[in-house]
Amino acid sequence: MSQLKTYPIACPKCNHPQEVDLYDAINTVEDPDLRNELIGNKLNVVTCEECSFVFSVDKPLLYHDPELDIMIYWMPLHDQTIEEGEQQFREFITTLAHALPDDIPAPQVHLVFTRSELAERLFILEAELDERIIEYMKYMIYARNIEKVHPAKKYVLFNSHDSTEDQLAFIIQDIETRKIEGLLHYDRAAYDSLDEMFDDDEQTPDLFEFFPGPYISARELMLNELNREP
Numbered sequence: 001m002s003q004l005k006t007y008p009i010a011c012p013k014c015n016h017p018q019e020v021d022l023y024d025a026i027n028t029v030e031d032p033d034l035r036n037e038l039i040g041n042k043l044n045v046v047t048c049e050e051c052s053f054v055f056s057v058d059k060p061l062l063y064h065d066p067e068l069d070i071m072i073y074w075m076p077l078h079d080q081t082i083e084e085g086e087q088q089f090r091e092f093i094t095t096l097a098h099a100l101p102d103d104i105p106a107p108q109v110h111l112v113f114t115r116s117e118l119a120e121r122l123f124i125l126e127a128e129l130d131e132r133i134i135e136y137m138k139y140m141i142y143a144r145n146i147e148k149v150h151p152a153k154k155y156v157l158f159n160s161h162d163s164t165e166d167q168l169a170f171i172i173q174d175i176e177t178r179k180i181e182g183l184l185h186y187d188r189a190a191y192d193s194l195d196e197m198f199d200d201d202e203q204t205p206d207l208f209e210f211f212p213g214p215y216i217s218a219r220e221l222m223l224n225e226l227n228r229e230p
């Protein structure tokens, strides 16, 4: 069920306090338009009643597509660390599981911290791809191009728009300027062979060692590795 709730918000431009309706949760079967609003950066966007300034509110949001069985929780971090965010997410999942009847298994919920991560994860799951394999491919892109594609400065993002049946596309985005600086294509065979390799129980390490979760991010993994280096 989509949930709309009223929040007291102050306009970031003129400081005018006002009550606004924002989504806590969206269900894309009940409200199919909300998916595109979210992708188009139009969800939880407020127009100030005093000065007409338009701003988006980053707040926790549960995205649910019951048809494709996709659940993603977007939890903006604000001042918290990733570890604190993951801990808060675990508490959220426990509450969610308690709210369900006993005979319903706890749903698999994906955790993301930013609006663009939410859109990206949605594209990955809608394309029926495994998020850990995609993140592993992104990790390899960072590792092989560390000079040009440094995780502190660039996002590598899965790009469903330019992906085809034969190729998967990734974009390089500058974090500061938001400019798209490159488009990379990989044969889907590369994805399939990673899938096969990680599926093999004899093979170590497995993907869960790279990405134990709940937050799964190639960029974060790469940043941690760089920080560990002397």
Ligand SMILES: [Zn+2]
Binding pocket: 011, 012, 013, 014, 015, 016, 048, 049, 050, 051, 052, 053
């Ligand atoms: Zn205002």
